[in-house]
Amino acid sequence: MEFIIVSLVQNIDMKIVIIGAVAAGAKAAAKSKRLLPDAEVVIYTKEENISYSACGLPYYIEGNFEDADKLIVRTISDFESKGIKVFNKHEVTAIHPDKKEITVSNLVSGEKFVTSYDKLLIATGAVPYIPDIKNREIKGIYTLKTIDDGINIRNRMLSSKRAVILGGGYIGLELLEAFMQNGLSITLLERNHSIMNSFDEDMASLISAYILKNYGDKINIITSAEVVEFLGEESITGVKLANSHTINTEMTVICSGVTPVVNLARDAGIELGQSGAIKVNSRMLTNIPDIYAAGDCVEKINMISDTPMWIPLGSTANKEGRCAALNMCGTVDDFEGILGSAVTRFMDMTMSRTGLSSKVAESLGYDVVSAIVTKRDKAGYMPAVGYVILKILADRRSHKILGAQSIGSGDADKRINTLSTGLIRGMTVEELNDADMTYAPPYSTSIDPLIDAARILKDKLSCCTN
Amino acid sequence: MEFIIVSLVQNIDMKIVIIGAVAAGAKAAAKSKRLLPDAEVVIYTKEENISYSACGLPYYIEGNFEDADKLIVRTISDFESKGIKVFNKHEVTAIHPDKKEITVSNLVSGEKFVTSYDKLLIATGAVPYIPDIKNREIKGIYTLKTIDDGINIRNRMLSSKRAVILGGGYIGLELLEAFMQNGLSITLLERNHSIMNSFDEDMASLISAYILKNYGDKINIITSAEVVEFLGEESITGVKLANSHTINTEMTVICSGVTPVVNLARDAGIELGQSGAIKVNSRMLTNIPDIYAAGDCVEKINMISDTPMWIPLGSTANKEGRCAALNMCGTVDDFEGILGSAVTRFMDMTMSRTGLSSKVAESLGYDVVSAIVTKRDKAGYMPAVGYVILKILADRRSHKILGAQSIGSGDADKRINTLSTGLIRGMTVEELNDADMTYAPPYSTSIDPLIDAARILKDKLSCCTN
Numbered sequence: 001m002e003f004i005i006v007s008l009v010q011n012i013d014m015k016i017v018i019i020g021a022v023a024a025g026a027k028a029a030a031k032s033k034r035l036l037p038d039a040e041v042v043i044y045t046k047e048e049n050i051s052y053s054a055c056g057l058p059y060y061i062e063g064n065f066e067d068a069d070k071l072i073v074r075t076i077s078d079f080e081s082k083g084i085k086v087f088n089k090h091e092v093t094a095i096h097p098d099k100k101e102i103t104v105s106n107l108v109s110g111e112k113f114v115t116s117y118d119k120l121l122i123a124t125g126a127v128p129y130i131p132d133i134k135n136r137e138i139k140g141i142y143t144l145k146t147i148d149d150g151i152n153i154r155n156r157m158l159s160s161k162r163a164v165i166l167g168g169g170y171i172g173l174e175l176l177e178a179f180m181q182n183g184l185s186i187t188l189l190e191r192n193h194s195i196m197n198s199f200d201e202d203m204a205s206l207i208s209a210y211i212l213k214n215y216g217d218k219i220n221i222i223t224s225a226e227v228v229e230f231l232g233e234e235s236i237t238g239v240k241l242a243n244s245h246t247i248n249t250e251m252t253v254i255c256s257g258v259t260p261v262v263n264l265a266r267d268a269g270i271e272l273g274q275s276g277a278i279k280v281n282s283r284m285l286t287n288i289p290d291i292y293a294a295g296d297c298v299e300k301i302n303m304i305s306d307t308p309m310w311i312p313l314g315s316t317a318n319k320e321g322r323c324a325a326l327n328m329c330g331t332v333d334d335f336e337g338i339l340g341s342a343v344t345r346f347m348d349m350t351m352s353r354t355g356l357s358s359k360v361a362e363s364l365g366y367d368v369v370s371a372i373v374t375k376r377d378k379a380g381y382m383p384a385v386g387y388v389i390l391k392i393l394a395d396r397r398s399h400k401i402l403g404a405q406s407i408g409s410g411d412a413d414k415r416i417n418t419l420s421t422g423l424i425r426g427m428t429v430e431e432l433n434d435a436d437m438t439y440a441p442p443y444s445t446s447i448d449p450l451i452d453a454a455r456i457l458k459d460k461l462s463c464c465t466n
Numbered sequence: 467m468e469f470i471i472v473s474l475v476q477n478i479d480m481k482i483v484i485i486g487a488v489a490a491g492a493k494a495a496a497k498s499k500r501l502l503p504d505a506e507v508v509i510y511t512k513e514e515n516i517s518y519s520a521c522g523l524p525y526y527i528e529g530n531f532e533d534a535d536k537l538i539v540r541t542i543s544d545f546e547s548k549g550i551k552v553f554n555k556h557e558v559t560a561i562h563p564d565k566k567e568i569t570v571s572n573l574v575s576g577e578k579f580v581t582s583y584d585k586l587l588i589a590t591g592a593v594p595y596i597p598d599i600k601n602r603e604i605k606g607i608y609t610l611k612t613i614d615d616g617i618n619i620r621n622r623m624l625s626s627k628r629a630v631i632l633g634g635g636y637i638g639l640e641l642l643e644a645f646m647q648n649g650l651s652i653t654l655l656e657r658n659h660s661i662m663n664s665f666d667e668d669m670a671s672l673i674s675a676y677i678l679k680n681y682g683d684k685i686n687i688i689t690s691a692e693v694v695e696f697l698g699e700e701s702i703t704g705v706k707l708a709n710s711h712t713i714n715t716e717m718t719v720i721c722s723g724v725t726p727v728v729n730l731a732r733d734a735g736i737e738l739g740q741s742g743a744i745k746v747n748s749r750m751l752t753n754i755p756d757i758y759a760a761g762d763c764v765e766k767i768n769m770i771s772d773t774p775m776w777i778p779l780g781s782t783a784n785k786e787g788r789c790a791a792l793n794m795c796g797t798v799d800d801f802e803g804i805l806g807s808a809v810t811r812f813m814d815m816t817m818s819r820t821g822l823s824s825k826v827a828e829s830l831g832y833d834v835v836s837a838i839v840t841k842r843d844k845a846g847y848m849p850a851v852g853y854v855i856l857k858i859l860a861d862r863r864s865h866k867i868l869g870a871q872s873i874g875s876g877d878a879d880k881r882i883n884t885l886s887t888g889l890i891r892g893m894t895v896e897e898l899n900d901a902d903m904t905y906a907p908p909y910s911t912s913i914d915p916l917i918d919a920a921r922i923l924k925d926k927l928s929c930c931t932n
Contacts, residue, residue, distance in 0.1 A: 023912070056845055056907045070847035170906075303902070314912050315905035336900040343904035352904050379522055381536035414880045417903050421888030424901060434802040435890060436769070437883050438809035438818050439781035440636075441522045446489070446780050 014039040016328055017102065017117035019092045019264070023314050024295025025123030026051035026074065027321030028328070029084050035329040042085045042115075044092050044104055049147055050076060055314050057150040058174035061157065062181050068147050095120065095268035097288045119290050119328040122265050122278065123321065126258035126296035126312050131166070131191075134229040140236035140251045144171060153253060157182055160250040164188075164239045166227060167255035168195025170344045175253055176211075177346050180218050187247050189225040189239070191256070196351065198342065200358045202372070203391055203405045210349055210407075258312060260297045273299035275310035282334040284324035292328055294320035301337035303424050304355050304402055305364050311340040339403075341420050348386075348409045352416040355403025355423055358393055367396035371456035375449045377410020379441035386410030392419070392432075392453040399428040399461055406449075415450050429457040480505040482794055483568065483583035485558045485730070489780050490761025491589030492517035492540065493787030494794070495550050501795040508551040508581075510558050510570055515613055516542060521780050523616040524640035527623065528647050534613050561586065561734035563754045585756050585794040588731050588744065589787065592724035592762035592778050597632070597657075600695040606702035606717045610637060619719060623648055626716040630654075630705045632693060633721035634661025636810045641719055642677075643812050646684050653713050655691040655705070657722070662817065664808065666824045668838070669857055669871045676815055676873075724778060726763045739765035741776035748800040750790035758794055760786035767803035769890050770821050770868055771830050777806040805869075807886050814852075814875045818882040821869025821889055824859055833862035837922035841915040843876020845907035852876030858885070858898075858919040865894040865927055872915075881916050895923040 016032050018025045021043045033041045043050065051074040060068050076086045087104070093112075094103040102120070105112050128143035130136065142153050153175075157163065163179050165172050168190035179186045188195070194204040208221055222241075231238035231246065238248045260277040271287040273279035277299040284292045296312035298320060316338050326333035341354040361368050370393045377386045386409035393402040404419050406412035422432060432454040439446050482498050484491045487509045499507045509516065517540040526534050542552045553570070559578075560569040568586070571578050594609035596602065608619050619641075623629065629645050631638050634656035645652045654661070660670040674687055688707075697704035697712065704714045726743040737753040739745035743765040750758045762778035764786060782804050792799035807820040827834045836859045843852045852875035859868040870885050872878035888898060898920040905912050 053845060053847075053907065053912065055905070055912070056847055059845075059848060059907055064849055065847045303900075313905065315903065315914075318912055319900075319917075336897075337902075339902040341902045341904045343906045343909050345906070345908055350909075354902070354904070379519060379525075381519075381522055381531045382525060383530055411877075411880070413904055413909050414877070414883055417880055417884040418887055420903055421884055421886075421893060421898070421901050422891065424897060425888065425891040425893065427887060427891065431890060432887070434769075434785075435887050436803075436805040436807045436820070437781065437886055438807045438820070438879055439521070439779065440809045440811070441519065441525055442811055443809050443816075443879050446519065446521070446784055448781075451785075 015116065015118045016041045016121070017115070017119070018043045018121045018123060019045070019102075020123035020125055020295070021045045021050035021086070022047070022052060022054060022123075022125055022295075023317035024321035024324070025121065027318050028121050028123065028294060028325040029079065030074070030082070031322050031325035032329055033082055033084050035325065035331070037083070039329070040085070041083070042087070043079070044087045044090045046089065046091045046107060047146060048088055050074070050079065050086060050088060052147055053314070054145065057144055057147070058171065058178050060150050061154045061175065062178035068151055071147055071150075092264060095264060095291070097268055097291060100290065117290070119292065121324050121328065122270075122286070122291065122293040122297060123295045124261035124264060124297045126260050128254060129257045129259045130254060131227065131256050133227050135232070136230065138230055138232050138236055139234055140232070141230055142251065142253045144175070144253060144255065153251075156251045157184065160184060162186070162249045164247055164249040164252045165255060166252060167191075167257065168221065169197065169255060169257060170342065172255040173346050174344055175255065176219065180215060185218055187220045187222065187249070189227060189241075190221065190223045191225060193223055195221065195223065198340070198353055198357060199351070199405050200391060203389070203407060206389060207346070207349070207351060207407060211346060214347070258296070260310065260312070262297055265293065265297070273308045273310075275299045275308060277310045279308075282336065283327040283332070284320055284335060285327065292324045294324040302356070303337040303339055307364060309338070309340070311338060313338075313340070313342060336424070339420055339423055341416065343413045343416070349407060350409075350412040351407045352413040353403070353405040354416050354420045355401070356393065357403060357405070361393060361395075361402045366402055368402065369394050369396050369457060369460050371453045371460065373449045373452045373456070375452065376445055377408065378444055379446070382441050388412050388415060388449050390415055390449045390453055392450075392457060394429050394457050394461065396461065399430060401427050401429060401432060415448070418450060429454055429461060433458055481582065481584045482507045482587070483581070483585070484509045484587045484589060485511070485568075486589035486591050486761070487511045487516035487552070488513070488518060488520060488589075488591055488761075489783035490591075490787035490790070491587065493784050494587050494589065494760060494791040495545065496540070496548070497788050497791035498795055499548050499550050501791065501797065503549070505795070506551070507549070508553070509545070510553045510556045512555065512557045512573060513612060514554055516540070516545065516552060516554060518613055519780070520611065523610055523613070524637065524644050526616050527620045527641065528644035534617055537613055537616075558730060561730060561757070563734055563757060566756065583756075585758065587790050587794065588736075588752070588757065588759040588763060589761045590727035590730060590763045592726050594720060595723045595725045596720060597693065597722050599693050601698070602696065604696055604698050604702055605700055606698070607696060608717070608719045610641070610719060610721065622717045623650065626650060628652070628715045630713055630715040630718045631721060632718060633723065634687065635663065635721060635723065636808065638721040639812050640810055641721065642685065646681060651684055653686045653688065653715070655693060655707075656687065656689045657691060659689055661687065661689065664806070664819055664823060665817070665871050666857060669855070669873060672855060673812070673815070673817060673873060677812060680813070724762070726776065726778070728763055731759065731763070739774045739776075741765045741774060743776045745774075748802065749793040749798070750786055750801060751793065758790045760790040768822070769803040769805055773830060775804070775806070777804060779804075779806070779808060802890070805886055805889055807882065809879045809882070815873060816875075816878040817873045818879040819869070819871040820882050820886045821867070822859065823869060823871070827859060827861075827868045832868055834868065835860050835862050835923060835926050837919045837926065839915045839918045839922070841918065842911055843874065844910055845912070848907050854878050854881060854915050856881055856915045856919055858916075858923060860895050860923050860927065862927065865896060867893050867895060867898060881914070884916060895920055895927060899924055
C-alpha cells in the first residue's frame with residue numbers, strides 16, 4: 001500500500017539523477033517528475049535514444065512496420081517538455097556515494113564533469129553477452145540492443161541470402177522468423193542441448209520439431225554447437241564450429257543472452273547479488289543510502305521460490321522503474337518480485353511460460369510433479385481451431401503450482417497469464433481445479449486445458465499420498 | 467483433496483440413477499462408470515439427445531459449421547458401449563426418497579414404471595423463461611435449448627428477411643450475429659434499461675453503441691421494451707409493444723433468460739435455495755440422503771461474496787457433474803463455487819466478465835470503487851492492433867477485487883481469465899499491481915491494461931485512506 005509522506009521530501013531543491021533511460025530509467029524519470037513537479041530530474045545515457053521498445057526490434061527487422069522511430073515511446077523532446085533534463089551520449093564513469101556526486105563524460109566532446117544528486121537511480125540495463133570467438137571484429141557480425149542495431153541488421157538482411165543466428169532463445173527465434181519471412185536460409189546454432197532453455201527439454205524439443213517439420217527447407221538447427229571462429233577477411237563468410245564443421249553465411253547475429261551492466265555500481269561499493277546483478281531491497285534501494293537501482297541491471301526475487309534470480313524483462317523493468325520513483329519521491333512502495341512470465345511467437349506458434357522450469361525447481365529442492373495436456377483451443381466444431389500443449393509443474397509436498405509452459409497455434413498465452421495471477425498467491429493444484437474460467441465455443445473448450453492439467457496433477461498427488 | 471474410500475462403496479449392486487444428461491448429467495454418468503466399473507449407471511432424459519453442446523447452437527444457426535450432429539459430444543451408443551444404460555424420451559415424474567425409488571414415464575409408449583436407486587443425481591437443468599405474452603402458440607416463435615430448436619430456427623431463418631429477438635443477453639446477441647450474417651434485418655427487444663445485464667450499465671451501453679454504430683443499418687435495439695402480444699393468424703407477422711408500437715417480423719426467438727427445473731425436486735421435499743434453484747452442499751448433496759443435484763438446476767456459491775447465487779453456465783455444470791460423481795462413488799470432493807466468468811462475441815467484439823457486477827456488489831453491501839481503462843491490446847507499432855476496454859471493481863474497505871468486465875476487438879477475454887485465478891484467492895488491488903504477466907509486442911502492451919487498472923484503483927484507494 002502507498003502512503004504519501006509529503007512533508008519529508010517535497011523539497012524544491014531535490015535533485016533526482018537517473019543513469020540509463022530505456023525502460024526502467026525512462027519510467028522512473030517520468031513518474032518522479034509527475035510526483036514531484038518541483039524536483040530537478042536529470043537523465044544521463046550513453047545511448048542516442050531513450051525510452052524505446054527494444055522488444056519490438058525483431059518485428060521491425062521482419063518488416064511488420066517500416067519506420068524504426070515507431071519504437072520510440074517518448075522522444076527526448078517529450079521528456080524536456082515536461083521539464084526533465086536529458087543528457088544523451090553522456091556516460092557516467094563514476095559514482096561517489098560519500099559526496100553524493102557522479103562523474104560524467106560527454107561522449108561527443110570528450111568533456112568530463114562532476115555533478116551532485118540527492119537521489120540516484122542506476123538503470124544501466126544489460127548488454128548482449130559475447131562469447132569468446134575468434135575474429136569477432138570483422139563486419140557482418142551483429143548484436144541486437146539499440147534501434148541502430150536493428151536498422152543495421154535489417155539493411156544487411158535485405159541484401160543477404162544466408163544468415164547464422166547464435167543462440168536459440170527468445171531473440172534468436174524472433175530473428176529466425178524475421179529472416180525467414182525475408183527469404184533467407186538460416187542456421188541457428190545453440191550451445192546447449194536444446195533451444196528455448198527457459199522451457200523444459202520436452203517442451204523445447206516440441207518447439208524444435210515444429211520449426212523443422214514446417215520450415216526445415218529454410219532452417220537448420222544445430223544444438224550443442226560450439227562456435228570457435230568467424231571466417232572471412234573484411235566481412236564474414238562463414239562460422240566455424242569446434243568439430244571443424246563450417247557454415248557459410250553473409251551475416252551473423254549473436255543472441256547468446258545478456259549480462260547485467262554492473263561495473264559502475266560495483267566500483268562505487270554497491271553490493272551485487274548471487275546472480276551477479278545489483279542487489280536491491282523491495283523498494284529498489286541498494287546497500288548505499290539514496291542510491292536505487294532498477295531494470296535489467298538488478299537482481300529480482302522469484303515470488304514462487306522466494307529466492308533471488310536474474311530474469312531481465314521489459315515488463316519487469318517498467319514496474320521496477322515506477323517503484324523506484326515512488327520511493328525516491330518519498331512514497332513507500334514495495335515491488336514484490338517476479339514470476340519470469342514471458343511469451344514470444346514463431347510464425348503461428350505461440351510459446352509462453354511462467355514460474356520455475358523443472359530444472360530450476362529441482363535445483364531449488366522441490367519435488368516436481370508435472371502434467372502435460374494437448375488440446376484444441378476452442379470447441380472442435382468451430383472454424384479455425386488451433387491447439388494448445390500445456391505443461392504444469394507442481395510441488396509434491398505442498399501441492400503448490402511451481403510454473404507452467406504452453407505452446408501451440410491456439411491461445412497458449414491466455415493459459416499462462418490465467419495461471420500467473422494465481423501463482424503470485426501460491427495457488428495449489430486443488431485451487432486451480434476450482435478455477436472459474438470463461439467458456440464459449442469461439443474462445444475455449446468447455447473444460448479448459450488448465451483444468452485438465454489440474455485434474456491430472458490432483459490425481460497424481462492424491463494417489464501418492466494414500 | 468480426494469481420498470478414495472474404496473471399501474465403503476465398491477459394491478457391485480450399487481445403482482446410480484441420473485436424471486438429465488446434457489452437461490452435468492452426462493459428465494456424472496461417464497465419471498461414475500469410470501470410478502466404479504461394476505456399478506449400474508442409468509440415465510433418464512426427456513430429450514432425444516444427450517451430451518450435447520447447447521452453447522454451440524447459435525454458431526450452428528449462423529452457419530459456422532453445417533452438421534448439427536457435431537454438437538453431440540457423445541452419442542447414446544457411446545454411453546451404452548461403456549455399459550451405461552440410457553433411457554431417452556423418458557420423463558421422471560416423481561422421486562420417492564423414503565423408498566429410494568423413482569416413477570418414470572416412457573414418453574413414446576406412455577408406459578409408466580417404478581425403479582430403485584442407491585444414489586440419485588438430479589440434473590434437470592434449466593428451461594427458457596417464457597414471459598406472459600398473448601398468442602404465444604402461433605408458429606414462428608422459438609426458444610433455443612435443444613438441437614432440434616437450433617435446426618428449426620436455422621431453417622426458418624434461411625427463408626426469412628426479418629426477425630425479432632426478445633432479450634439482449636448472451637444468447638440474444640449470439641443470435642443477433644447469426645441472423646445478421648445471414649442477411650436478415652433484426653430488431654432486438656430488451657425489457658431492461660440496457661442489454662447485457664451481467665455487465666455494468668456503462669459497459670453495456672458501450673456494447674450497444676458499438677453494435678448500432680457499425681451495424682445500425684441492419685439492427686435496431688429497443689430497450690425498456692414490453693412485449694404484450696404476438697401478431698398473426700397461423701404464423702407470426704409482428705410483435706406488439708405496450709406502447710402500441712408494432713414491429714413486423716417473420717420470426718421471433720424468445721431469449722429472456724432461463725429458469726431452473728426444480729418441480730420434481732421440490733415435490734420430493736428437496737430444499738430449494740433463496741434463488742429458487744436446488745440447494746446443495748459443496749459435495750452436491752441435497753438435504754435428502756443419497757440425492758445429489760448438479761448443473762443448471764442447482765444454486766451455486768459465489769466465491770467472492772460467499773453468498774448463494776444462481777448463474778447457470780455449461781462450464782460450471784461440467785465441474786458440478788464431476789464433483790457429484792466423485793461423491794456418489796464414495797470419494798470426497800468439494801466444489802468450492804463460482805465466479806460467474808463468461809464470454810461471448812458479437813462480430814469482432816469480445817465481451818467477457820467475471821465476479822460481481824457493480825449492481826450486485828452494491829446490493830451485497832460492498833463499497834464499490836471502479837476503474838476503466840481503454841487501451842490497445844498490443845504494441846501500437848504492430849499490425850492488426852485491437853483495443854480493450856477493461857473495468858475492474860474493488861471493495862473500498864478490504865481492497866479486494868470484486869469483479870471485472872472487458873470488451874473490445876482485442877484480447878479482452880485474456881484479461882478476464884488472467885484476473886479470475888487471482889479472484890478465487892481473494893486478490894487485492896495491490897496484489898494485482900504486482901502481477902507478472904507475459905509481454906511481447908504481438909501479444910500485449912508492456913504495461914497490461916490489468917496493471918493500469920490496478921494502479922488507478924490503488925491511487926483511488928490510497929488517496930481515500932489518508
